[in-house]
Every structure is written in structure tokens, then in C-alpha cells.
Amino acid sequence: MYTEKLLAFLDASPVNFLAVKNVCDTLDKSGYIRVDAKDRMPAVKPGDKLYVTKNDSAVFAFHIGSQNIGDAGFRMICAHSDSPTFRIKPNAEIRCEGGMVKLNTELYGGAIMSTWFDRPLSLAGRVILRTSNPLSPETRLLHIKRPLLQISNLAIHFNRLVNDGVKLSKQKDMLPIMGFVNDELERDGMLMKAVCDELNATRRDGAPMVEPTDILDFDLYLYDTTPACLFGMHNELISAGRLDDLSMVHAGMEALVSSCDTVPEVTKVLAVFDNEETGSQTKQGAGSPFLMSLIERLVSAQGGTAEDMYRAVEHAFMISADNAHAWHPNYSEKYDPTNHPVLGGGPVIKFNASQKYASDAVSAAVFQQICEHAGVPCQRFVNHSDVAGGSTLGNILASSLPLRGVDMGNPVLAMHSVRETGSAADHEYCTVAFMEFYNGKM
Numbered sequence: 001m002y003t004e005k006l007l008a009f010l011d012a013s014p015v016n017f018l019a020v021k022n023v024c025d026t027l028d029k030s031g032y033i034r035v036d037a038k039d040r041m042p043a044v045k046p047g048d049k050l051y052v053t054k055n056d057s058a059v060f061a062f063h064i065g066s067q068n069i070g071d072a073g074f075r076m077i078c079a080h081s082d083s084p085t086f087r088i089k090p091n092a093e094i095r096c097e098g099g100m101v102k103l104n105t106e107l108y109g110g111a112i113m114s115t116w117f118d119r120p121l122s123l124a125g126r127v128i129l130r131t132s133n134p135l136s137p138e139t140r141l142l143h144i145k146r147p148l149l150q151i152s153n154l155a156i157h158f159n160r161l162v163n164d165g166v167k168l169s170k171q172k173d174m175l176p177i178m179g180f181v182n183d184e185l186e187r188d189g190m191l192m193k194a195v196c197d198e199l200n201a202t203r204r205d206g207a208p209m210v211e212p213t214d215i216l217d218f219d220l221y222l223y224d225t226t227p228a229c230l231f232g233m234h235n236e237l238i239s240a241g242r243l244d245d246l247s248m249v250h251a252g253m254e255a256l257v258s259s260c261d262t263v264p265e266v267t268k269v270l271a272v273f274d275n276e277e278t279g280s281q282t283k284q285g286a287g288s289p290f291l292m293s294l295i296e297r298l299v300s301a302q303g304g305t306a307e308d309m310y311r312a313v314e315h316a317f318m319i320s321a322d323n324a325h326a327w328h329p330n331y332s333e334k335y336d337p338t339n340h341p342v343l344g345g346g347p348v349i350k351f352n353a354s355q356k357y358a359s360d361a362v363s364a365a366v367f368q369q370i371c372e373h374a375g376v377p378c379q380r381f382v383n384h385s386d387v388a389g390g391s392t393l394g395n396i397l398a399s400s401l402p403l404r405g406v407d408m409g410n411p412v413l414a415m416h417s418v419r420e421t422g423s424a425a426d427h428e429y430c431t432v433a434f435m436e437f438y439n440g441k442m
Contacts, residue, residue: 003424007228014124014223016057016081030257041297047263057274058284065267070308073315076269079248080276084109088220109277115418120147125220149176238422248321255434286396318405320394324348326411339382341411343423346377350407357407358394367406374436376429
């Protein structure tokens, strides 16, 4: 049920901006009201549903509970909207011999670069247009759905050691081919022509045509146009880009709106941050005080004080949802001998002695019991002691909001590949567990 929705969500969300737009569309359909962060926070009462966005790439949704936030705290699920990819640089076109054009790119996040070779790629992101007010340019989202580019491999005849491991240059090897210049318009900018053509083809009725001179700047990224799919003898496995971390965004979103017509006892929060893959230290990242300021404003909108804000944090519980490493049958030596979660085994609690994760024995026990109440299996992950692991949202967020919480995620293979592998059963398990967290009696 939820897995089929996930596949559609992934295909519609090739970049962070479109993922957040699709979350907002779901919130709109579920009766949530958009609040501009520049406006005064309205007075809130039990049952109210609202959300706030930041930078078009982060979204924070709240369903106000019947109990005062200061007295009961809140239940929060955090995830992130970004995934490793390649960003298009300014002045990106590079003319090559024979009229071929390639684009200049830079790596975003920790991608497995070799997986991007020889795939049909396209562009998605946002384009910034000129207006009469320099401080308020217009933002248009862009999603070119047809294959437009490809990063082609070097033939094995010119690199006989390619299967022995090759060091790749981000600047030389990872530049996608866009095609050949074939008319006068393209001589003035093939990339801008493609962008304008897409914006004009998808513009609202009555909106003016976009010309290249209207474009001030852009945040554009590569993505693999191959649709997400199920595979395996029983369609039990998922092959898709951006499972890390849009699968957790989707599970949190589905759980949040699952009982949107019922007033919860405790306020429910869904926080989708951006830039986790580059350290979270942005205004829309988990290292920003933006979420803390929203919670403070909500407490104030209920007539609460700073003291109530501090009490709310002490009552609250956070699930930091970011995917975990599944045991790989070809590389068992890379995993901890007793704590290696498997695909299909359920959500994974993540531990790290160096405190790269927020989980401790207490918060892990809380999440395990949530899974038990939901009838969902639960696993644990600890890194092999000789293999360094990454960090995620929980401990970064705790630097501004000292929340009790757990770091968890669904197990996946090939994390940060252009296509990762997950389990359909795990997505169902995780969504049900999140519903229990939001709506269960606890």
C-alpha cells in the first residue's frame, strides 16, 4: 500500500525542492494551512494544522494536540530532503570539438560517482526570475522529465585497468554531455534554451513567456530519469534513487496525515530539513535554530512563556529518521558481527559510542516498544569497530533543541549510489511504526 505511493513520490521528487513541494501538496490536501515565517504566528488551538517552509527545500508541519505543548511536549519525526547528486555550475556550458556541449558540474554530498555513468539523466531544481523588486525575485520549480544528458564512461580499450579500480576526478570525469549545437538560438545558450522551453511549456495560464534574459540564477541538479521500481521474485525489493532519505520523508508524511481529522492528545511535528548530506549547517538545515524558533512561537501562540518552551522540550520525543546500512551478502566482513540489520527485518535503531547518533539505551527502549505496539519487527545497527560511519540529524539538532530521541532508519544497500536498494516490507513496517508513534496511547 505505502510502497506503491513511495515509488510515485520518488519519481515526482528528483531534488529537494520538488520533494518539499510534494509534501506541501499532501499537507494542503489534508487540511494543513501554510503560514509564512515572516508573518505573526496565529493563535493556535487543539486540532489546528499548519506548516512553514524554509528556502523552498525544508518544511515543518504541526498538528496541535489537545494537551498544552508546555505540559505535554510534542512528538517529532525528522528526516531530510536532499540526496547526493551533481549541481550545475554557473556559466556551465563547455563547447567541445564538433559542436558537442557538456556541462560543468560540482559534486553535492558523498555520491558513489561511478554509478552515475552511462545513465539517462536530466535536470531539476529551481530557477530564479527577475522582478521589479530586487529583494523579491520570483522562484519557479523545474523538472525536465525527458532524458537530456549523460555522463559517458571511457571505453575499456583506453583504460585497461578500469575493473581494477579507478580514481575519478570530479572536475574531469563527471561532466555530462548535453548534445550538439544545431541552430542559432542554441549558440546563445543550450542550457538556457532547455530551461526556458520547460518553464514555458509548464507555465500557468496567462503567465508571461520566460526569456533567457529573465533568468537571474538557478539551483539545478542532475537526476537519473529511470523510474523507481520493485524487483525480486516476489517484488519484495525496491530499486530507486534517493531512498536515503526520501523514503523516511514519505513514511513520516503518511503517518502525519493518517489521522488528520482527529485531534491528537500530544502535538505532532514533522520536520523535513535540507542539506544533511553536506553537514546541516545552513538556515534550512538541522544545525539552524529555525525549528527551535518555530516551537517557541507556537508555545507563545498558546499563551505560553519561555519556561513553557523549556518544559515542552523536556517532555518531547524525537525520531531522527535517516536510513541505515543493510547487511550486504557480498561484503559481510564490513559489518559488525552481531549487529547487522537485514533487508525486510524492520526499522533499525542506530548506535555509536562516539555519539554520532542520538540513540541511547533509554531512547532505543522507547522506540523498540513503539514497534512492539505497532506489531513491527525492530533491528539494531552498530558499525564494525574498524569501519568509520557517518552522522545524521539527531545529534546535530540536539545542539539547539536538547531533545530525548532516537536515530533510526530503514536498512538499504548501496547507500549514496544513484540507485539504492531497499525492502518493500520495511517501508510498510516503518510507516506503521510512525503512525503508532504519532497516534498511539503512550
